[in-house]
Amino acid sequence: MPASIRAVRLRILLRLVSVIALGALAIGPGYCQSSTSTVGSATETGFATYLQGLRPRAQALGVSDATFERAIAGLTFNPRVAALDRGNMPTADDAPIPDFEPYRRQHIDASKIARGRAVYEANRALLRGIERDTGVPEEIMVAIFGHETNYGTITGDFDLLRSLATLAYEGRRRALFEPELLSVMVMMQRGVPRERLIGSYAGAFGYPQFLPSVYLRDARDADGDGQPNIWSSQADALASIANYFQRAGWRKGEPWGIAVRLPDGFDRSRIASPIVAPRCKRVFGRHSRWRSMAEWQAMGITPSKGIWPDGKIQATLLEPDGPGKTAYLLTGNYRAILDYNCSNFYALSVGLLADEVRQ
Incomplete structure (x- = not known):
């Protein structure tokens, strides 16, 4: 039927x-x-x-009957997961946008910076090798690790199969969650132990909080034990994060962005973007037109600290707390962070945490 x-x-x-x-x-x-x-x-x-x-679709993906039966054995509908998802409705395009500064203080505190530097130092040889191979900076890998799970301390305690089965069956976002449920079955077919399948109520798991389809596409085995283990291997998790960003188009040698000051009387109408983004409208709608760093410099904009990057690098302007507060020039690499999580506050905090970790 x-x-x-x-x-x-x-x-x-x-x-x-x-x-x-x-x-x-x-x-x-x-x-x-x-x-x-x-x-x-x-x-x-x-x-x-x-x-x-779902059995025929799982079989088409190479999932055996034995694995399929093991995956669905004992699964029951989880009303708590369904309620959590219904409470996570999209924000209206015209809803007020809060200031970034409180979010920044919460997500980039002294403890998170110190722990990030410790992870950075403990994995320097590994991180150097991954950056050499992918072009993704060491500190970006560490910042994602810190932002997603506080360096592996908060990874979720929901059964992935039960959660994803509930969300797929409930139907509101079946197009998203049904393929993820099938991807978990593929993971099991490839040897991922059933007991590892624990994560957030929405199906993300491991140190980098990958969805199952992302794990199948981007997870890497960096420690040589034969299987990508993003649950307990920092080496595998960091390499997998870098692989994600390389695929998302990270450009080697470019910064994610820089903090800047605008001159008095700056005419923002000159740089307003006429483009309406097909997705994440609230995110991209706050970005200006693309201009080269040299062009921004010619408009009287100055870095808050340090020097200008290569003048040919293209960037957009974002003022997360409005005129008169810290502004940022954001490169194409910032868009790679948005690909991971399409939120300006998230992407800014990842970039700023990475800068702190590298110091």
């Missing part, structure tokens, strides 16, 4: 049960308890049927 028909029948059943439950308010709590049980039973029945319907 097609999933769409099953979903319609399930919705009809749930509406019917809701009507019965309303009537039960006048009868007593025992009747309500029975209705709740009916809803739970209907959900679990539909959930199990949905999972079995």
Whole structure:
């Protein structure tokens, strides 16, 4: 039976049960308890049927029947995960944007900087080799590691298979989560132990918080044990992060951006971008037109510290806290960070943490 028909029948059943439950308010709590049980039973029945319907797609990806059965064994719908996802609705395009400074203070504190420098020093030989091979700076790898999981201390405690199965079945974002559920099965087929499949409620896991499809595409074995282990191997996690950024288009030798000061009376209308981004409109809508560093310098903009990068490097201007506060010129490498997480606050804090780690 097609999933769409099953979903319609399930919705009809749930509406019917809701009507019965309303009537039960006048009868007593025992009747309500029975209705709740009916809803739970209907959900679990539909959930199990949905999972079995994924078998042909899993087989097409090379997942054996034995692995498929092991993956879905004992899985139940997780109402908590569904509620968390429904509470994570997209922000309206016209919603107010808070200041960046409080976010920066929270995510780039003395402890995180100190721990980042410790990770940096402990892995210098490894990091140098990865940067040589990929062009991705050592400090960027460390900053992602720190920002995503506080250097491996906060990685999530949700069962990935149960969470992704719940989110795929629930349907609001099935196009995202169903392929990720199938990707976890592929991971199992390739030898990833079932007990490692723990992470966030939305399916991200390991030190860099990769989704399963990203793990299959970008995870690397840097310590030579035969399998990419981003759960407990810093070497594998750092190499995997670098591989992600290399694929995302990181340009060797370019900074992610620089903090700058604008001259008094700067005419922002001259550099406003007319382009409407097809995705992440709230993020890219705050960026100016692209101009070379030399052109920005000619407009009277000055670095907050240090010297200008190569004048040919293209950059956009962002004022996260508005006019009169610290502004940033952001290169194409900043866009690679946005590819990891499409948030200006996230990408700025990664870049600034990386700068602190390198000092």
